[in-house]
Amino acid sequence: MARQERLVVVGGVAAGMSAASSARRLRPEMEVVVLERDAYISYGACSLPYYISDDIKDVKSLFALTPDVAEKERGIQVRTRHEVVAIDNARKEVVVHDLEREKEARLLYDKLVLATGGSPIAPVLPGIDLQHIFTIRTIGDGMAIKTYASEERPKRAVIVGGGYIGMEMSEALRKRGLEVTVIEKMDRVLGTMDTEITDIVEGKLAAEEVELHKETSVEGFEGDKGVVRRVITDRGSFDTDLVLLAVGVRPNTKLAQGAGVELGARGAIAVDEHLRTNVPEIFAAGDCAETLHLVTCKKVYIPLGTTANKQGRIAGENVAGLESVFEGVVGSAVTKIFALEVARTGLTAVEAKGEGCEFFTSTIEGWSRSRAYPAGKPITVTYVVEKGSGRLLGAQMVGEEGVAHRIDTLAAALYAGMTVEDVARLDLAYAPPFASVWDPILIAANMALKKLKNGS
Ligand SMILES: Cc1cc2nc3c(=O)[nH]c(=O)nc-3n(C[C@H](O)[C@H](O)[C@H](O)COP(=O)(O)OP(=O)(O)OC[C@H]3O[C@@H](n4cnc5c(N)ncnc54)[C@H](O)[C@@H]3O)c2cc1C
Numbered sequence: 068m069a070r071q072e073r074l075v076v077v078g079g080v081a082a083g084m085s086a087a088s089s090a091r092r093l094r095p096e097m098e099v100v101v102l103e104r105d106a107y108i109s110y111g112a113c114s115l116p117y118y119i120s121d122d123i124k125d126v127k128s129l130f131a132l133t134p135d136v137a138e139k140e141r142g143i144q145v146r147t148r149h150e151v152v153a154i155d156n157a158r159k160e161v162v163v164h165d166l167e168r169e170k171e172a173r174l175l176y177d178k179l180v181l182a183t184g185g186s187p188i189a190p191v192l193p194g195i196d197l198q199h200i201f202t203i204r205t206i207g208d209g210m211a212i213k214t215y216a217s218e219e220r221p222k223r224a225v226i227v228g229g230g231y232i233g234m235e236m237s238e239a240l241r242k243r244g245l246e247v248t249v250i251e252k253m254d255r256v257l258g259t260m261d262t263e264i265t266d267i268v269e270g271k272l273a274a275e276e277v278e279l280h281k282e283t284s285v286e287g288f289e290g291d292k293g294v295v296r297r298v299i300t301d302r303g304s305f306d307t308d309l310v311l312l313a314v315g316v317r318p319n320t321k322l323a324q325g326a327g328v329e330l331g332a333r334g335a336i337a338v339d340e341h342l343r344t345n346v347p348e349i350f351a352a353g354d355c356a357e358t359l360h361l362v363t364c365k366k367v368y369i370p371l372g373t374t375a376n377k378q379g380r381i382a383g384e385n386v387a388g389l390e391s392v393f394e395g396v397v398g399s400a401v402t403k404i405f406a407l408e409v410a411r412t413g414l415t416a417v418e419a420k421g422e423g424c425e426f427f428t429s430t431i432e433g434w435s436r437s438r439a440y441p442a443g444k445p446i447t448v449t450y451v452v453e454k455g456s457g458r459l460l461g462a463q464m465v466g467e468e469g470v471a472h473r474i475d476t477l478a479a480a481l482y483a484g485m486t487v488e489d490v491a492r493l494d495l496a497y498a499p500p501f502a503s504v505w506d507p508i509l510i511a512a513n514m515a516l517k518k519l520k521n522g523s
Contacts, residue, residue, distance in 0.1 A: 071098045071458050074386050075161055077151045077322065079103030080110065081372050082353025084132060085379025086386065087143045090178075093387035099143045100174065102163055104150035107206045108134060113372050115209035116232075119216065120239035148168060154179065154326035157347055159400050178386045181323055181336060182379060183490035184318040185370050186355035194288030197295040200310040212311070221308030223396045224248070225298045226447055227285050228313035229256035231402040231409075234268070237277045238405050248278040250285055250298065252456025257409065259417045263430045263449045264463045268404055275405050280305075286489050316370050318355045320351055330377035331334030331437030332357040333368035340392045343383040350386060362413050362460060362481055363422055371460060397481040398461070401471045408470035412478040413461025416451050425454040427523040429515035435469035437499035444468040448511040450487065456487040462511075469501070476508055487515040 074090050076083045091099045101108065117123045133144035146163075152160040152171070160173045187202035189195060189242045199221070201212050210301050215221065224240045226233045229251035237247045249256070249272070255265040256272070256279065272279050281303060288310065289297040298305045306400035318335040320328075329345045331337030336351040338344055340359070344351050353375035360367045374396055384391040397417075401410040419426045429450045436443035446466035462477040464470045480490050491512035497504055505513075 071096070071133070072177045073098040073100065073175060074178045074180065076101045076180045076182055077161070077499060078182035078184055078353070078355075079105075079108035079145060079147070080112070080182070080184060080353075081375035082184070082355075082379035082382070084109045084137070084143075085182065085376045086180040086182060086350070086352055086383035087137075087191055088141055089380045089383030089387075090180075090386040091142055091383075093384060093389065094141050094202050095142065096205065097387070101137070101143055101145045102149045102151050102161070102174075103444075105207065106147050107468045108132065108137070108145055108147060110206050111372070112206070112209075115206070116235035116239040119213050119236070120242040121213075122242075126206065126210060129209075136523060146418070151322055152169070154322060154349075156326050156349065159348065163480050166301055166511070171421055176348070179350070180327070180379075180386060181349065182350040182375075182382075182384050183319040183322060185318050186361055186383060187312060188315045188317055189312055190285070190314065192285065192287045194290060194295065196428065197288050197290040198293055200288060200312065201310065202312050203236065204316075210462045212309075215238070215309065216245070219308075221245060223307045224309040224311065225250060226309040226311045227298070227312055228315070229253070229279070229281075230258055230313060230315065231400065233311070233313035234404045234409075235274075235402060237272065238275070240311075240407075241275055241277060242411075243308070246276075246278075248280065248307070250300060250305070251281050252277065252284050254282055256281075259415050260409075260411055260463055261416045261428070261449055263428075263447060264409065264411075264465045264472060267447060267465045268407060268409055271405050271407050315352065318368065318370070320355060323349075323351065323355070325417050332366040335368040339499065340394065341385045341390065342378055342393055343385070350382040352382040358393070361395045361397050367398075369398060371396075371400065373399075377461075397451055397478050399474060399478040401474060406467045408467065409463075409465045409500045410470050410474035411461070411463045412474050413459065413481045414451055415463060416449075419451050419460055424460060426451050426460055427454055427515075427518060428452070429511065429518050429523075431514050432513045433505075433510050434503055435466060435507075436501060437503050440499035446470055446473070446507045448507050450511050450515045452487050452515050452519065452523075454519075454523065457488055457516070459485055459490060464507075473506075473508055487512045487519060491516055
C-alpha cells in the first residue's frame, strides 16, 4: 500500500500551527506532523507582557490549541520536545532528536514547512550568564519572569532596549511595583519611529517614573553569588535585581542553511510570494522568513505575529496544492505603552530617508471624539508623503484613544497606493462618541495636501 502523503512542520507556534491547520483542512487525506522542540505549542507570545503584569491571570488563556486538541479536532499530530537537528533533502527526511528520551530518528516528508521562528538577540557581554538576566520570547520565558517577580519580589529592573517589547515590559514591571530603568543605545525609544511620536512616548515614560537613559550602551553585568546586581554602561552603572534584554530578534535559520536553503533580507529565509524556498518541497513562514515591503517593493525582515499567522496559512494552502499568494506587508504595528496607543504603518521619516525617498512630513493634533462629546483625547498624527506625487509613504499616531484602529485605515490606504488627496476624500464614518466630522485622518491629509500644493 502506498504511504500516505506527509507534511512535516518544524515549529509549533503561530506560523507552524497555521500552516499545519490550513494544509490539513484543505487536504484531509494528508498526514500532518508538527515537530516542536519546546514543551508548548500554539500560544500568543504577544500577550506575555500582560500575563507578567497580571492583567492576564491564567497562563492557559494564552494558548490557542493544545497538542491534544490539535490531534482530536484538526487531525494534526504534534510531537513536543522533538527538535529537528538536520534536513536530508536528497532523501526527503528530517533528523529528529527526541529531547525527553534522548533518541534520534528520521522521518520522511513529502512537503516541509520551516516555521522555526526567531530568537532574542543576547549580546556577548561580560556577566551575561548571571541569574535573573532574562529575555522574553517563549511562554517559558514569561513564566520564569512572572515566577521570579511574584516569589522573590525584586525591587528594581533594568530593561536593555527601548523597542516595543522593552516599552511594553516597562509598563508590565511598573504595574508590579518595580522601579524601572530603560537603557537605549539610540537617541530615542521605539527605534525608527519619528521624534514627533517618540517625544510623546518619552514624556509618558517620565510621567510613569520610568527612568530612561538614551544614547547609552551596555558594556556588561556584575553580580554577587551568581546573581545579577549591576548593569555597567558607558555612562555609569545601575543597581538592579532583574535585567530584561530586549534588543531585537534574529531569525532561526541554522537548520535551513544546513539544507542549502538560501537566506535573504537580514539573514532570514528567502521565500517567493508562495512562501517557497529555493529547495523543492520546502516552504518557510513566520519569524524565520523574509517578506516583501509593499511600499518600497524590497524584501524585509519584520518579525510579527500578524504576519506569521498569515504566512503560515498561505504556506499550508500551497502545500495542499493551491497557488495562494502572500503579497507582503506595509509595515503596520501597534503597541500600548501605559495609557498611550502608539501605531505606525508604512515608512517613518527615518526609514524614508534611509530609502533615499524625496519626501516631506506633516504633523497635526486631532481629537479622538467630537469636541462637544465628553472624555475625548488628543491624537497626534504624522504623515510621510512623497514629494511631487503626494503618495502617502507612511503614517504614525499616538494618543490615549482611537489610535489602534485608525491606523488600519491608513494601512489600507498604503496597500491601495493612495495619495494624500485620495485619503482626504475618504468617506470615514462619523458620530460624536467616536470621531469628529473632520477625523484626525482627514485633518492630517488636508494639512499634507496644503503642504504639497505649497511645494513642500
Ligand atoms: C513579548 C512579545 C510581544 C509581542 N507582541 C506582538 C504584537 O503585539 N503583535 C505582533 O504582531 N507580534 C508580536 N510579537 C511577535 C510574535 O510573537 C511573533 O512574531 C510570533 O510568535 C512568530 O511566530 P512564529 O511561529 O514565526 O515563531 P515562534 O513564535 O518563534 O515559534 C517558532 C517555534 O519553532 C520552534 N523551533 C525552532 N527551531 C526548531 C527545531 N529545529 N525543531 C523543532 N522546533 C523548533 C521554537 O521552539 C518555537 O517554539 C511579540 C513577541 C513577543 C516576544
